[in-house]
Amino acid sequence: MRSILLALALALVAGAGVACSDRSGTDDSGTRPVAAVDPLTAAKTSFPGLEPARPGDLPLGLDTASPAPGTVAVVPGPFDDRFVLRGVRLADGVVSGRLTVTSDVSDLLELEVVAGFYDADGRLLTTAKAVHHLDEAVASHEEGPPDETAPFRIAVPRRLLDRVASAAITVPVLVNE
Amino acid sequence: MRMPARGTTALLTLALAASLAGTAGIAGAESSRHGDQADHGKNGKIKNVIYLLGDGMGRTHVTAARTRYYGADGHLVMESLPAVGQVSTYAVQQGSGQPGSSDFAPNYVTDSASAATAWSSGVKTYNAALGVDAKGNVVPTLMEYAKQAGLRTGNVSTAEITDATPAGQMSHVLLRGCQGPTYSASACQNPTLTGGALPTSDVRVTPVADQIARNGTADVILGGGLSRFDAADESALEAQGYDVLGSPATQTVATKTDLAGTSAPKVFGLFNKGNLTIEKYKRENPSSVQAQEPTVADMTAKAISLLSSGKKGFYLQVEGALIDKRSHANDAAQTLEEIKAFDEAVRVARDFARRDGHTLVIVTADHECAGFNIIEKGTFTNAEATTPPANTDGGNTANNSTPSRPSGGAKDPVRSTGPVNGSGAGDPKNFAPATFRTADDPAGVVDGSPDASLWLTYLSGNHTGADVPVFAYGPGSDELEGSIDNTDLFDIVGGALGLTD
Numbered sequence: 001m002r003s004i005l006l007a008l009a010l011a012l013v014a015g016a017g018v019a020c021s022d023r024s025g026t027d028d029s030g031t032r033p034v035a036a037v038d039p040l041t042a043a044k045t046s047f048p049g050l051e052p053a054r055p056g057d058l059p060l061g062l063d064t065a066s067p068a069p070g071t072v073a074v075v076p077g078p079f080d081d082r083f084v085l086r087g088v089r090l091a092d093g094v095v096s097g098r099l100t101v102t103s104d105v106s107d108l109l110e111l112e113v114v115a116g117f118y119d120a121d122g123r124l125l126t127t128a129k130a131v132h133h134l135d136e137a138v139a140s141h142e143e144g145p146p147d148e149t150a151p152f153r154i155a156v157p158r159r160l161l162d163r164v165a166s167a168a169i170t171v172p173v174l175v176n177e
Numbered sequence: 178m179r180m181p182a183r184g185t186t187a188l189l190t191l192a193l194a195a196s197l198a199g200t201a202g203i204a205g206a207e208s209s210r211h212g213d214q215a216d217h218g219k220n221g222k223i224k225n226v227i228y229l230l231g232d233g234m235g236r237t238h239v240t241a242a243r244t245r246y247y248g249a250d251g252h253l254v255m256e257s258l259p260a261v262g263q264v265s266t267y268a269v270q271q272g273s274g275q276p277g278s279s280d281f282a283p284n285y286v287t288d289s290a291s292a293a294t295a296w297s298s299g300v301k302t303y304n305a306a307l308g309v310d311a312k313g314n315v316v317p318t319l320m321e322y323a324k325q326a327g328l329r330t331g332n333v334s335t336a337e338i339t340d341a342t343p344a345g346q347m348s349h350v351l352l353r354g355c356q357g358p359t360y361s362a363s364a365c366q367n368p369t370l371t372g373g374a375l376p377t378s379d380v381r382v383t384p385v386a387d388q389i390a391r392n393g394t395a396d397v398i399l400g401g402g403l404s405r406f407d408a409a410d411e412s413a414l415e416a417q418g419y420d421v422l423g424s425p426a427t428q429t430v431a432t433k434t435d436l437a438g439t440s441a442p443k444v445f446g447l448f449n450k451g452n453l454t455i456e457k458y459k460r461e462n463p464s465s466v467q468a469q470e471p472t473v474a475d476m477t478a479k480a481i482s483l484l485s486s487g488k489k490g491f492y493l494q495v496e497g498a499l500i501d502k503r504s505h506a507n508d509a510a511q512t513l514e515e516i517k518a519f520d521e522a523v524r525v526a527r528d529f530a531r532r533d534g535h536t537l538v539i540v541t542a543d544h545e546c547a548g549f550n551i552i553e554k555g556t557f558t559n560a561e562a563t564t565p566p567a568n569t570d571g572g573n574t575a576n577n578s579t580p581s582r583p584s585g586g587a588k589d590p591v592r593s594t595g596p597v598n599g600s601g602a603g604d605p606k607n608f609a610p611a612t613f614r615t616a617d618d619p620a621g622v623v624d625g626s627p628d629a630s631l632w633l634t635y636l637s638g639n640h641t642g643a644d645v646p647v648f649a650y651g652p653g654s655d656e657l658e659g660s661i662d663n664t665d666l667f668d669i670v671g672g673a674l675g676l677t678d
């Protein structure tokens with residue numbers, strides 16, 4: 001092992017933009033950036049014009065889905081060609097089903113199924129989601145081939161149980177290993 | 178930890194090259210292993226580095242592909258490169274210090290993200306981390322250095338371009354699942370490491386696609402993963418002067434015709450909404466949409482042609498990603514074909530380097546995948562996954578193991594993930610074992626039959642901690658000889674390009 005932290009770590013302090021914590025130094029071989037490069041500015045850590053994500057943003061299409069009473073609509077998302085849905089239904093205050101990844105045979109790292117719940121007039125009342133996150137730091141592999149079928153259950157908030165007439169789901173997040 | 182001493186290696190290599198230079202029978206690089214030794218000692222100044230990696234490609238993957246396509250006495254192009262070494266690949270635990278520090282905590286089996294960060298930024302980090310060290314600090318990458326120094330830069334992959342290996346050179350995220358197009362707290366935040374959620378303006382929780390589309394780190398970006406990008410990304414790319422092939426805004430994939438038609442200095446071309454398509458499918462379905470995707474060799478050739486116009490040289494990374502993805506699936510047939518396709522990209526790079534004389538070509542892997550092995554006919558056991566065989570030998574007790582197991586044991590559910598294709602092991606279309614005809618087999622022997630001479634098996638469906646091979650060509654290639662660590666690749670490439678000293 002002859003390489004180590006070349007020059008820096010840019011510690012990004014919450015709410016304070018970029019704060020530089022120069023941990024520069026050289027490893028046992030003396031490796032360091034040459035004058036032509038500047039480790040403090042080489043990594044692009046800000047993107048003018050990029051609106052930071054707002055965690056409460058709705059996936060596109062859920063606000064206008066307006067599914068018919070008694071149904072569960074599937075709103076198009078970016079990864080619809082990578083999975084199949086089976087058994088999707090709204091019953092007993094829960095939208096549920098199974099998603100099977102068809103594009104890869106590997107561990108499922110990230111999956112979010114977002115559901116919108118609507119009243120009898122098709123107005124969006126609220127949203128909720130089912131999240132699958134594989135923590136690689138603690139993950140252990142299941143027996144056999146990777147299980148690429150993820151069942152999901154998304155409950156209607158108790159306060160809205162008597163108003164929800166339909167649902168729509170979409171999949172905005174999907175990452176395989 | 179590098180050995181042997183570089184100077185000694187260089188002298189030996191030069192001496193060997195000199196002794197071979199005048200001999201006959203070494204003209205064909207692939208016909209003779211190390212056939213390029215004659216010009217290996219060229220004292221050219223390094224101007225360019227082409228860094229190719231087969232994702233998940235262990236030493237046995239290389240041997241199996243060689244045997245499959247060229248027979249026992251044949252050679253892949255990568256095997257013809259004169260400098261050969263091996264690379265250790267271990268990762269570290271989240272929060273670990275670097276090797277040698279008091280809080281160093283290794284993880285013997287890496288993933289693609291940690292490995293990519295090792296060679297891109299020269300640090301050990303935890304599995305899933307990209308462009309950050311194990312404590313979560315942003316660390317600059319070689320491609321960022323190269324860009325800053327005025328070199329031309331390129332990043333080519335058969336995976337989604339937001340996938341770990343390509344992303345390791347041009348993004349910084351706490352978790353590799355933070356790919357986009359949308360931000361997700363569960364996919365992007367790592368509160369265990371950072372002590373709480375970071376603001377979404379922090380680069381470390383900014384989706385990789387958003388970063389790639391805006392940081393300009395690579396001049397030429399070719400691969401898959403169009404679904405990760407959107408209309409805003411397309412606008413950001415065009416504002417930086419990229420020729421965007423296809424359209425993220427309309428989710429129109431680029432084609433190899435589009436690729437052939439561009440000569441722009443900055444090109445962004447994604448040819449599939451997800452990973453690119455395996456070569457086997459394209460070969461068997463030539464009229465399919467997927468057959469319009471370029472091969473990794475096509476993309477490599479185009480990238481070189483676009484990048485080589487720069488006066489200061491270039492740094493190009495090329496990934497054959499589907500080797501790993503098909504190894505996870507224990508799909509030997511497609512794994513081998515993807516290795517061959519990747520080897521054709523190596524050929525393109527090697528041929529350019531031969532003409533150019535100032536290009537260092539490095540071929541390696543990020544890790545081994547699935548414990549791929551070549552076994553003797555009829556000896557399939559997959560001991561750990563199914564039923565361990567007896568380990569005592571009544572005829573020669575020196576062969577006995579401890580603990581003694583005079584008859585077959587039972588699968589340990591704690592240690593074993595079980596057979597990947599256990600119930601279908603007898604079906605030749607499944608794995609366990611897979612058999613393939615080779616160039617050495619008589620006519621009439623077919624794949625999947627017991628008569629086929631190449632028997633392959635897997636230990637698991639995931640990565641292993643085995644060292645991986647490295648092959649190199651061109652000035653400075655002796656730096657790759659011997660045993661190195663994957664972080665040494667950062668030093669070697671950085672030194673070759675004059676980015677580090």
